[in-house]
Amino acid sequence: MAASESDQAGQEYEHYEAVVVGCGPGGAAAAARFADHGVETLVLERGTEAGSKNVSGGLIYAEDSAPYTIDDLFENFREEASERPVTDYKIHNIAGNKVKTYDLTDLHEHDTDWCDAVLRRPMDSWLEQRVHEKTSETGGGVLTDVRVNGLLRENGEIVGVTCDELDPITADVIVAADGVNSELARDARLMDWDEPDEWFQGVKATVEMDGETIADRFEIDDEEGVAHLFSGDLFDDVRGGGFLYTNEDSLSIGTVFHLDSLVAEQAEPHQLLDSLLTHPLLAQWFRGEYREREYAAKLVPDSKKVAHKEPYRDRLVLVGDAAGQMQAQGPIIKGMNHAVSAGALAADAFVVSRGNSDPESAGRRYAKMLERSGTMDKLRPRRYDVARTVGERDIVANAVDRVLESPIGSVAVGNPLSKRAMKRAYNSPFLVSMLPDTSTGYVTLPSIIGEEHGRTIHWENEVEPPTLEERIGDLTYDTDVGNPHIRLQDESFEASGDAVYACPVSAEDFGGGCYRSETVKTNGSEETLVSLDTQPCVECGTCAIVADTEWEHPRGGKGVEYREG
Amino acid sequence: MEGRMRSVVLTKGVPDFSEGAVSFNEEGHLERGKTPTVMNPNDEVALEAALQTKVRHGGHVSGMSMGPPGYASVLEEAMESVYADDSYLLSDRELAASDTWATAITLCSALEKYQETVAEIDLIFAGFKTADGETGQTGPQTAWALERPIVTHVLALDIDPDERVLRAKRLVEGDVDEIETVEAPLPCMVIADPEFSPTYRKASHRLTHKRLRGETEERAADHEAHLTTWNHEDLNLDPDYIGLDGSPTIVSSVDPIPKAPSEREATMIEPDDGEGMERVLEELQPYAGGD
Known part of the structure; x- marks a missing residue:
């Protein structure tokens, strides 16, 4: 059972050596490496099963030059979890x-x-099983239906995570592998x-x-x-x-x-x-x-523009999409392989710098390893x-x-x-390139x-x-009725109208999508306004960029559930 | 481990009253033979309360039910959902047609035998009331017979194993519904309110929950190996005080409640019946103003 750590107010928190947020390939690789090193690791996944929130094209590569490949970390990956x-x-x-x-x-x-x-639901749910087996042996495991919603800080320093479903948890290292819409990366002000x-x-x-x-x-x-x-x-x-x-x-x-x-x-x-x-x-x-x-x-x-060169802050490290580690150049699209490398390197970095009193020593070493392994130059040539x-x-x-x-x-x-x-x-x-x-x-x-x-x-x-x-x-949804995860901050067409087109589940003149535009007559003048219904949302995050919203993920297990991914 | 809790959950099989499963004869009487038996829905809540206790404090949960041999399937269902460790079925022709009184006497004897031959019980859990009898008496009567404190309508539950105290939030219904916080010494009996919901706010609790689920799947697949059946002789019960003979309640007759006749008259109009649709429009016309 987890030891506990208490803050100044005497509040007792559960503590794990490592907390990994997200059980996609990046999180799975990090957790597997942690477990290999005997680190007590808790993996928190917001989907009802890993893969239910994930989508990729998707091809997964194993590069000759990569520090880690997914089949290095998970035996029989190709036989059991991938397609052709x-x-x-x-x-x-x-x-x-x-x-x-x-x-x-x-x-x-x-x-x-x-x-x-690969198809992500079968692939990631397979990874989840393996990760749970591995991390259970070192005193942790994988929990699904848990959404990590932010960082826990003490005296301004990141020391853990806060969740919708669980009390705050502290950790010696936190791996944010929570995807392209990483709430942790934003909370740490590492990504916008x-x-x-x-x-x-x-x-x-x-x-x-x-x-x-x-x-x-x-x-x-x-x-x-x-x-x-x-x-x-x-x-x-x-x-x-x-x-x-x-x-x-x-x-x-x-x-x-x-x-x-x-x-x-x-x-x-x-x-x-x-x-x-x-x-x-x-x-x-x-x-x-x-x-x-x-x-x-x-x-x-x-990644050419956003792969973070120093993807860490305090005890937090970013991995995969959360760190912008998605290489798309010309016809090549490589993301999952880099997430795997990054996740495994982040775990290694923590283990070799363990005992160092500087909380950022793991992060610094991780960034160095990304550089030295050639991963960063692939992401940002x-x-x-x-x-x-x-x-x-x-x-x-x-x-x-x-x-x-x-x-x-x-x-x-x-x-x-x-x-x-x-x-x-x-x-x-x-x-x-x-x-x-x-x-x-x-x-x-x-x-x-x-x-x-x-x-x-x-x-x-x-x-x-x-x-x-x-x-x-x-599509399958478990709608969190009365608790929308996106709020429209500015409903003018100028601010948020782009979402009507760019949102993949909205369209002009379609009343059943997330974003709709409507013309409203007020005092003789006409105005085009944007309205939002999050029920059909597929949680891609497009509107967070093109519209003026307050964007969060739905609570654990809520929202869209992909079967293929 | 410190603070391990020994719990027994009382459960009952009831006819499956859901649409399509339940069968009534021409007089409107329930046909038990043709209606499948399921676990009493309120018992699921009691099971959740027992599971929460096991997850948080460790320990052992036994499922217990009185009924025909077929009720073993209900106990198996209970094992799957509560991750119970074992099951006890009180089954005997002499026990048939017991009312709540005779049932309570039987359950009390079984719980006492459990204490003598298996282990001391810290907590007994039961559901609010059964879907067939709807009396809500069996739990309280059993607690009375056992001379144990009872906490009813429990919405939330917290146990201090060191102090051997149970703290509960209970729903008090009245002109204004209130939530009362009470304490009771262990051992005691807990009747979970249908509104009870277990809470697992610690990662370690959820990991335990997940581990127990894995372990239970194997155990439930071999349910018979974990099932103990006791008859009235095992429980040392006098047939005069149990079953039909021991039941003071007499159900003189059961009257089906006739369905209320529909007061509204419906006229069916096909969508392609132009004339009919026009009549609809005419009928609706007066309301079109939105008044």
């Missing part, structure tokens, strides 16, 4: 019905030991939620397809899987792209866009997903059959910082776009010689490639994706 390995990796450059496909397997295999598709250009937003459909059909239509065997990426003009001018990954008996199909671009274009995320789902290119795999198991959404930090200053200046970008779109530029990219060069460029990890985040890389270039080199697709796509209302209707 990615054995074939392609990108499709799309211009209308014309498509040019490049094989990206070389890029994909760079520094890759293995890479598997202000700039849309620091984030991506993804939406995903998990689509039913039995294993035999997958093997047949993607021309793979049982032990193989594919990853397809999609870019070009099928998303109009919104910067981002699409993906399709094969699971054991389903497909993960989604789209990921820069949040600032979604906002600027007033694009509806679910409609962009539908643009992909209904593109003729996908008809060859659907053959007119489409059953969506789950619609999901996630906010993704752009130095060459990107250099390239960005040039590439993202609008003038330069526009000039490049204009040249590419001009007859001369198109000819240059369309030149048979450049065909090979283009594929090589796509497969260069070095070049890809420098791609600026303008529409050049996402829209202009792929469209020209598609237009100049592409072959016209003649399939008819007859798929009709579910409406947003049907998608919301199919």
